[in-house]
Amino acid sequence: MPLSEFDLIYQFFSSLGRGPGVVLGVGDDCALLQVPEGEQLATSMDTVVAGVHFPEDGFPEDIGFRAIAAAASDLAAMGARPLGMTLALTVPEADDLWLRTCSEGVAAAVSAFDLPLVGGDTTRGPLSITVQVFGSVPAGKALLRSGAQVGDQLCVSGTQGDAAAALLVLSGDWPGSHEAAEYLEQRYYRPSARLALGQSLLGVATSAIDISDGLLADAGHIAAASGVKLKIDPALLPLSPALRSYPDQDQALRWALAGGDDYELCFTLPAEAELPPLCTRIGEVVAGEGVDCGLDPGDAGGYRHF
Amino acid sequence: MPLSEFDLIYQFFSSLGRGPGVVLGVGDDCALLQVPEGEQLATSMDTVVAGVHFPEDGFPEDIGFRAIAAAASDLAAMGARPLGMTLALTVPEADDLWLRTCSEGVAAAVSAFDLPLVGGDTTRGPLSITVQVFGSVPAGKALLRSGAQVGDQLCVSGTQGDAAAALLVLSGDWPGSHEAAEYLEQRYYRPSARLALGQSLLGVATSAIDISDGLLADAGHIAAASGVKLKIDPALLPLSPALRSYPDQDQALRWALAGGDDYELCFTLPAEAELPPLCTRIGEVVAGEGVDCGLDPGDAGGYRHF
Numbered sequence: 001m002p003l004s005e006f007d008l009i010y011q012f013f014s015s016l017g018r019g020p021g022v023v024l025g026v027g028d029d030c031a032l033l034q035v036p037e038g039e040q041l042a043t044s045m046d047t048v049v050a051g052v053h054f055p056e057d058g059f060p061e062d063i064g065f066r067a068i069a070a071a072a073s074d075l076a077a078m079g080a081r082p083l084g085m086t087l088a089l090t091v092p093e094a095d096d097l098w099l100r101t102c103s104e105g106v107a108a109a110v111s112a113f114d115l116p117l118v119g120g121d122t123t124r125g126p127l128s129i130t131v132q133v134f135g136s137v138p139a140g141k142a143l144l145r146s147g148a149q150v151g152d153q154l155c156v157s158g159t160q161g162d163a164a165a166a167l168l169v170l171s172g173d174w175p176g177s178h179e180a181a182e183y184l185e186q187r188y189y190r191p192s193a194r195l196a197l198g199q200s201l202l203g204v205a206t207s208a209i210d211i212s213d214g215l216l217a218d219a220g221h222i223a224a225a226s227g228v229k230l231k232i233d234p235a236l237l238p239l240s241p242a243l244r245s246y247p248d249q250d251q252a253l254r255w256a257l258a259g260g261d262d263y264e265l266c267f268t269l270p271a272e273a274e275l276p277p278l279c280t281r282i283g284e285v286v287a288g289e290g291v292d293c294g295l296d297p298g299d300a301g302g303y304r305h306f
Numbered sequence: 307m308p309l310s311e312f313d314l315i316y317q318f319f320s321s322l323g324r325g326p327g328v329v330l331g332v333g334d335d336c337a338l339l340q341v342p343e344g345e346q347l348a349t350s351m352d353t354v355v356a357g358v359h360f361p362e363d364g365f366p367e368d369i370g371f372r373a374i375a376a377a378a379s380d381l382a383a384m385g386a387r388p389l390g391m392t393l394a395l396t397v398p399e400a401d402d403l404w405l406r407t408c409s410e411g412v413a414a415a416v417s418a419f420d421l422p423l424v425g426g427d428t429t430r431g432p433l434s435i436t437v438q439v440f441g442s443v444p445a446g447k448a449l450l451r452s453g454a455q456v457g458d459q460l461c462v463s464g465t466q467g468d469a470a471a472a473l474l475v476l477s478g479d480w481p482g483s484h485e486a487a488e489y490l491e492q493r494y495y496r497p498s499a500r501l502a503l504g505q506s507l508l509g510v511a512t513s514a515i516d517i518s519d520g521l522l523a524d525a526g527h528i529a530a531a532s533g534v535k536l537k538i539d540p541a542l543l544p545l546s547p548a549l550r551s552y553p554d555q556d557q558a559l560r561w562a563l564a565g566g567d568d569y570e571l572c573f574t575l576p577a578e579a580e581l582p583p584l585c586t587r588i589g590e591v592v593a594g595e596g597v598d599c600g601l602d603p604g605d606a607g608g609y610r611h612f
Contacts, residue, residue, distance in 0.1 A: 027451075029516055030380050034347070040339065040340055041338065043425065044337070045438060049429050077335035126355075126431065128396060128429075130351075132438045137338070145334050146334075
């Protein structure tokens with residue numbers, strides 16, 4: 001890539017770097033962030049690789065947006081307030097149009113998630129994006145996976161299984177309506193990181209995780225970290241109208257239980273706590289270990305990228 | 307990669323995650339770090355790609371160490387005290403030996419640079435490593451590129467050009483002694499991030515940068531950010547005995563001026579300030595712009611990975 005072009009992209013990104021916690025953004029050896037007094041830094045890193053985590057021929061702006069949403073979702077799961085992010089973009093060649101279009105997705109995510117872009121790295125190589133997000137959370141108050149108590153309600157935000165169903169749309173095999181297909185594709189490429197919900201759960205929820213590997217797998221992380229068993233009633237799972245329109249409802253349920261990439265929150269609430277808006281109680285915390293959804297164990301795995 | 311194997315590696319890494327600023331390491335949605343009161347978070351991201359930034363057949367422990375050293379060097383350039391790091395490792399296949407050996411390099415870097423590993427991501431894909439480092443620096447005191455003043459001394463740490471000369475060693479074309487070759491290879495794969503020096507320069511140096519793209523290029527960043535000209539006297543450049551032993555001393559000088567990857571610091575000091583140990587005055591800050599080393603402009607470029 002010619003020097004001037006690199007600088008252009010760099011400048012494009014650097015205009016996305018302003019925010020209340022940003023002392024110094026792109027352009028020096030490090031970015032400087034101000035973590036508010038009495039708060040701790042919450043940070044998480046996510047890598048997505050072309051052909052593994054997203055289709056190689058996906059729209060660059062969607063690829064950029066989704067990579068950031070996935071990382072922002074980790075902040076949501078801790079109840080953290082966004083401070084900023086850095087982004088390592090590895091691209092095979094100097095495709096100016098690709099980079100500019102990807103930048104538009106990045107810009108949309110900066111705005112959607114209040115995550116100014118404060119630094120990063122652009123390198124040549126096989127297409128991949130690593131996003132590091134920074135947030136802050138009152139000291140000692142972060143939502144962990146380890147606090148679920150017997151008797152708590154088990155809850156999720158939004159609807160489950162949409163991103164898994166979207167893979168049918170992306171492969172051209174979706175049998176349903178065009179509207180449903182559009183909705184599902186949007187859910188796949190433009191997931192909502194539930195940042196406001198996460199912050200509202202501070203001091204309320206006893207545990208939380210974001211659903212990236214599938215509800216069963218991620219609920220399993222809460223169960224393991226908390227030393228409890230999570231009972232899920234599949235009949236309570238919130239499915240979108242698009243998913244409800246799919247002919248095979250057993251498959252829809254499997255997507256909701258084991259499909260990944262929805263980036264909703266799964267959390268536990270004390271029995272007496274009120275359910276936040278747009279959230280659903282899907283079961284309860286009992287003594288024991290693991291996750292029980294009353295179905296065949298063959299359906300009881302999430303997925304891993306390895 | 308089988309689940310158990312992935313978990314094994316994960317556990318290996320997670321044992322490297324303890325440190326005074328680490329509230330919560332690997333194992334939840336985010337890591338939590340405590341930035342000391344009155345300090346700001348300094349953070350930087352570096353990606354290295356196999357075949358672009360390091361030879362594909364390099365020793366895994368060296369590759370791991372070097373990726374972290376390069377990122378740690380950015381903390382040094384700001385005068386930041388290390389808090390921790392996250393690491394995104396993308397590997398083509400589940401090569402247990404490769405991963406374990408790489409982990410040993412990571413462990414060595416954790417210890418060498420006081421950078422507990424607090425999180426990360428392991429994905430399948432073409433080999434690359436992204437490192438995000440975190441440090442803290444007293445509010446408003448970070449070493450920036452922008453503070454150089456006319457009349458300041460221009461200084462560097464260590465010796466220059468070793469990593470560029472090491473490329474001859476790696477390609478098997480080094481004509482000199484075995485001892486020199488070993489030294490140069492060590493300088494390439496095991497660079498020192500000058501963290502202690504960076505912290506000692508707080509409140510003393512007027513500007514600083516780490517030398518990753520080559521002295522001329524990186525000095526150029528100080529010149530541009532500070533609105534000054536940097537005059538370098540090539541006769542003052544500190545060359546290692548290994549580089550002095552190279553038959554073509556003009557080439558040795560070009561490596562020292564334009565070769566990258568040395569990860570030494572380049573900084574400016576007020577005229578009256580004392581030179582820190584193992585540092586060398588190589589020129590001065592004058593009015594104007596750019597970098598002047600009295601040589602042909604053809605030699606006056608660093609390198610970029612694009």
